[in-house]
Amino acid sequence: MIKKAILWLHKWLGILSGIVVFLVSLSAALYTFQDELKLLFYPNKYFLQSDAGAQQPKPLTELIAKAQANLPDKETISRVDLYPAKDRSWVFRASATNAEGFGYWNYQSYYKRVFVNPYTAEVLVVEDTKNEFFQLCLQLHMNLLLGKTYGHALVGYSTAIFALLLLSGMVLWWPKKWRGKPLKRAVSLDWKAKWKRLNYDLHNVFGFYSFAVALVMALTGLVFSFPAFKKAYIDFFNVFATEVVLTDLSQDKASAVPYRYIDPLDNGLSHLLTIYPSADMMSVRLRDKDEPLVDVQIRLAENRSGVFKWYYFRRDNLQVDKIQDSEKLTGGNKLASLNFDLHTGSIGGMPTKIFAFIISMFCASLPITGYILWWQKGRKSTKAKTKRAIR
Template sequence: MVKKTILWIHKWLGILTGIVVFFVSLSGAVYTFQDELKLLCYPSKYVLRVDRVEQDPKPLSELIATAQAQLSPTERVSRVDLYPAKNRSWVFRAAETDPNAFGHWNYHRYNKRVFLNPYTAETLAVEDTKNEFFQLCLQLHMNLLLGKTYGHALVGYSTLVFVLLLLSGVILWWPKKWRGKPLKRALSLDWKTKWKRLNYDLHNVLGFYSLFIAIILGITGLVFSFPAFQKAYIDFFNAFSTQVDVKDLRDERPDTTVYRSADPLDNALHYLLEKYPSADMMSVRLRDASAPLLDVQIRMEENRSGKFKWYYFRRDNLQVDKVQDSQHLPAGDKLASLNFDLHTGSIGGFTTKVLACIVSLVCASLPITGYILWWHKSRKSKKRNKTSAARAAY
């Protein structure tokens, strides 16, 4: 009786959220390799056609002005993603959203990226990111292209239901006997069986083997979807942390006699490029001139957003106010910083990315095989009812 109730709940929750899970999982599988695929698809935007560049990059303030000139007067550069590697372009991002708008194209008032050669200030490309393929995949994954207010909640609650479906699926999958034919059917696929049975096995067996990683993808998705869940998650694990030692930074500040510029951000960035030449990427959020602090996030390893240093400089004298290091965070904050790497599979490099991609494709298949199971049983039930009605009439 209990298992029958769970099956009924599993069926109807799956029917209600299946189409959302399909699109979210499929777009997630594609987005897993977006960093690698962008380099393959758009090499002229991201890779400089030079073997080695000897000179230093131009001042960031000059490059920002160059990028800004490529945009309309109503569009403003708000973030810069730059690479210490000499063969990479720098990306100047301009975006503005309307949080209450319905639909992707209304939600993004504008979303542009200007790609510059940082050593010559040459404009390599101006991208309308709102219509770029991988951005559309990301927005489909995050909010089904419906905008944040409507789509984000729909994806979030569907993800929560999907995690519950995975857990209830384990109960339904559980073999009656842990030996012989029942165990073999629960753990393996028979490609020679009839298609109806094969579809059933694809749903059960693939769902079981992908369970652990699928739950990780689901829970990390919930962290992105629900701020209250994220806070509870961080606070819970922080409770188990000891006090973290913080480096005394009172004497750390860029030497402006080495690199003189009227713009303090130019000096701060030059200092960090000299200090971390092997870092993968640096991101600068452009603050108002009245903001007392300048901040630069440094991604230390390729495709690993969870390994970073975040520098905060005082605008007036460039003294380092603080450095947030991912290696010296309390347990909850460290897990939260790794959330993107866990969600995309980049936590363990290429191997875990492949696993995340495969499991995402399996998750996309589960609503399809589940719908087929429901459709077949519905037809069978209707046929049985017609037969019973005919017999009764006879």
């Protein structure tokens, strides 16, 4: 009786959310290798023609002005992604959204990225990121290209339903006997079986092998979708923290930032490039001039957003006000910092990315095989009713 109720719930939740789960899973698979594929497909944007050698980058404010001059007046640069590696360009982002806009092209007012040679201030490319392929994949994944107000909520609730489908599916998959033919059928495919049986096994077996990783992807997706869930998630795991580790590092805070330029942002960034020459990337979010702090995030490992140091400088005297270090976080805060890496599979580099890609494709197949099962049972039921009517 209980299993029948779970089957009924599994079926109708799957019917309600299937199309969304398929699109979100497929777009996740397409987006998995976006970091590597962008470098492969757009080398003229991301790489310089010649290594800069011993040259030093020009002041950031000068580069911002140069990039801004290549954009329309109403499009303002708000973030810079820069690379200490001598063969890489720096990326200047200008983006604005309309939260109430329905549909992606109404929601995203504009999104441009200006690629600049930081050693010569030459503008390499001005990209219309709003219509770039991987950006469209990301927006399809996040909000189905419907905009944030409607699409983000639809994806969030469908992800929650998908988590329930995974749990209920595991109950339905559970073999009656953990040996012999029942166990073999539960964990392997018989490609010689008839189509109906093969489709049923595809749904069950792919669901089983996807379960653990897909559940992690679903839960980390909920962290992005629902602030209340994120807070509860952090608070829950913080309970297991044995001590609070301060993120302020007194030795680093005491270090003096040399005044080489007029603007505090130029000095702070020059200081960090000297300290972390082998960092993968640094990100600067441009604040208003009256903001008391200037902040720079340093991503220490390649394609990993969860391994970082975040420096906050006082604008008035360039003293280091605070440093956030991902290694010093505890419990839920640590997991929250790793959320993107867990969600995308970049937590372990290329091997886990490949694994995440495969699981995403498995997840995309589940609604298809599930809908076929529903259609087959409906067709069988219709035939049975027709036979009874004829009699």
